[in-house]
Amino acid sequence: MSRYENEDGVVTEASDGVVAYLAQVTPDQEREVGVGPWQGPWPEGDHWDHELLEHGDRRNVVDPYRYWKWQAIKADMASRAHGLHIAIENVSHDLNIGSIVRTANAFNVGGVHVVGKRRWNRRGAMVTDRYLRVYHHPTPEHLVRWAQENNLELLAIDNGPGSELIEKTSLPVDAMLVVGSEGEGISPALLEHCKRQLRIGQYGSTRSINVSAAAAIAMHTWIMQHGQSAPF
Numbered sequence: 001m002s003r004y005e006n007e008d009g010v011v012t013e014a015s016d017g018v019v020a021y022l023a024q025v026t027p028d029q030e031r032e033v034g035v036g037p038w039q040g041p042w043p044e045g046d047h048w049d050h051e052l053l054e055h056g057d058r059r060n061v062v063d064p065y066r067y068w069k070w071q072a073i074k075a076d077m078a079s080r081a082h083g084l085h086i087a088i089e090n091v092s093h094d095l096n097i098g099s100i101v102r103t104a105n106a107f108n109v110g111g112v113h114v115v116g117k118r119r120w121n122r123r124g125a126m127v128t129d130r131y132l133r134v135y136h137h138p139t140p141e142h143l144v145r146w147a148q149e150n151n152l153e154l155l156a157i158d159n160g161p162g163s164e165l166i167e168k169t170s171l172p173v174d175a176m177l178v179v180g181s182e183g184e185g186i187s188p189a190l191l192e193h194c195k196r197q198l199r200i201g202q203y204g205s206t207r208s209i210n211v212s213a214a215a216a217i218a219m220h221t222w223i224m225q226h227g228q229s230a231p232f
Contacts, residue, residue, distance in 0.1 A: 033058050033060075034056060034057050034058035034059060034066075035056055035057050035058075035066055035067075036056040037053065037054055037055060037056050038053040038054075038067060043067075046069075046072070047068050047069055047072035047076075048067055048068065048069070049067055049068060049069040049070075052066075052067045052068075053067050059127070060126050060127065060128070061073065062232045063232075064231075064232065070130055070131065073131050074130065074131045074132070077108050077131055077132070078133065080108065080228065081108050081109065081110045081111075081133075082107065082108055082109055082110055082222075082223070082226070082227060082228070083110055083173050083174045083175070083226070084107070084109045084110060084175055084176075084177070084219065084222050084223075084226070085109055085110050085111045085112070085113060085147075085152055085175070085176040085177070086100065086104050086109055086111075086112055086113065086176065086177045086178075086179070086215065086219065087112075087113040087114075087115055087137075087143055087147075087154075087176055087177070087178045087179070087190075088100055088112070088113065088114055088115065088120075088179055088181075088215075089115045089116055089140075089178075089179070089180045089181050089184075089186060089187060089190065090114050090115060090116040090117045090120045090181065091116055091117075091180075091181040091184050091187075092181055092182075092183070092184070093117070093119070093120065093121050094120075094121060094181045094182050094211070095121050095123060095124055096124070096181070096182050096210065096211045096212040096215075097114070097120045097121055097122075097124070097125075098120075098121055098122050098123050098124025098125035098126075099124040099125075099212035100112075100179065100211070100212050100215045100216075101122075101124075101125040101128055101129050101132070101134070102124060102125050102126055102128045103212070103215065103216045103219060104128075104132060104219065105125075105128035105129070105131060105132055106128075107219050107220070107223050107227070109132070109219065110133070111132070111133040111134070111135055112129070112132055112133070112134045112135070113134075113135045113136075113137055113143055113146070113176070114134065114135070114136050114137070115137045115139070115140060115142075115143050115190065116137075116138070116139075118136050118138075124212075139189075140187060140189040140190035140193070141189070143190070144190070144193045147176050150174075151174055152174050152175060152176040153172045153174060153175050153176065153195050154176050154178055154193055154194040154195055155171070155172075155175055155176065155177050155178065155194060155195065155196050155197075155198055156178045156186055156190075156191055156194035156196070156197045156198065157177055157178065157179045157198055157199075157200075157214055157215065157218045158179075158180070158185060158186050158191070158197050158198075158199065159199035159200070159202075159207075159208060160185075160191075160197055160199075162197055163197040163198060163199040164196060164197065164198055164199070165198070165199060165200075165201050166198040166199065166200055166201075166217075166218060166221050167200075167201055167221070169196070169198055170225070171221065171222050171225050171226070173226050175222060177215070177218050177219065177222070178190060178191075178194055179211050179214065179215045179218075180211065181211065182210070182211045198218070200214055200217050200218070
């Protein structure tokens with residue numbers, strides 16, 4: 001093992017071969033996002049995007065999806081999506097919605113459901129919603145009907161009275177986790193239809209965890225119980 005220090009003073013400990021490679025990387029290359037144009041003969045297949053092969057792929061996607069058409073990525077993800085869904089109440093154009101969508105993409109949930117206003121703040125999603133099934137429900141009742149028709153159990157992620165610790169709960173395979181907006185929480189109209197209320201165990205002085213962080217923890221808890229082996 002050797003140590004390599006970049007121009008910012010960050011020290012990396014790795015094998016001698018990796019360190020030798022890092023020592024050759026220029027600052028511009030170190031900060032470069034994605035990959036450049038495809039080198040050599042182009043691969044064959046309908047999933048390849050010729051424009052990306054020609055000009056490079058700078059998208060925020062894992063390496064196995066480099067140079068793929070976005071439609072092909074979406075179709076591949078849908079073919080192995082989890083049974084988990086997540087619903088988010090969109091009351092105040094909350095920035096957290098985008099962050100939740102990005103996490104939902106990372107765990108490849110079966111669907112993201114936006115309840116309330118159709119337009120939501122996509123800034124934190126970093127275009128990850130393009131590869132997911134995103135549904136809109138104008139009212140809580142509309143969401144509840146959809147969940148019932150698709151045999152999904154509604155589970156509220158909320159630390160209100162009567163809530164159970166999610167860490168000690170056996171979650172159903174076909175589940176829809178419900179989170180509210182920052183500040184307002186889950187509306188009574190939706191909360192009353194949730195079979196259970198689950199809270200995340202806390203050890204400090206704050207009354208609650210940021211809603212996007214809570215959603216990420218809840219999704220990962222489900223993944224730990226029912227998730228497929230991570231391919232990436």
